[in-house]
Amino acid sequence: MFPSLPVGKLPRRGDALPRRGHLPAAGAGRARRHFPRKDTLLSRTTRLFAALLLCLAALGTASARADDAATEKEVRTRREALTKAVNAHDAKEVKSFLDPSFVAETKTGEKVDYKQVTEVLDQLFQGAPDFKETIKIEKVAIKEDQAEITVRSTDTFTGPDGKKVTEDERALEIWKKTDGKWLLVHSKPLEDT
Secondary structure, eight states: OOOOOOTTOOOOTTOOOOOTTOOOOTTOOSOOOOOOOTTOHHHHHHHHHHHHHHHHHHHHHHHHHHHHHHHHHHHHHHHHHHHHHHHTTOHHHHHTTEEEEEEEEOTTSOEEEHHHHHHHHHHHHHHOTTOEEEEEEEEEEEETTEEEEEEEEEEEEEOTTSOEEEEEEEEEEEEEEETTEEEEEEEEEOOOO
């Protein structure tokens, strides 16, 4: 298995074993220990590969941020289009922004579902023909195919007694991308800050 060593030249502890076919010449003394250079091809390749992975990770993060920015813009545009439909008193168009699983929570904790909301839209617009909503989107958080929008809205209309009514609300809206469209699936009021 190991090549035979010349008589009288037994290896000392720490000596490198000779490679096959490369026996030290008789009387040549101790075999020279060989340590690989730190900058070998393998270590250079490893460092290059690590640097490449870091660059790809940075590009992936930048790409994800760009995707999130584009998605955020898409969600904001969709929310603003909902406000436009509300202000146009277009009940059919407003319904197109709501997912059939839509549930809204009220300040009193009651839950109103899609069917209930869509049934009263026409009545709301007929009963308050001057109803207008203004919104300010405070925050948009994207999580894959879901978006959380924190929105502050002000609704103004003339009440049944003929007096102007202004209602301010801050809400968290959950939007979900379904079949390529962002649909509102949940809304709940938030405390004013």
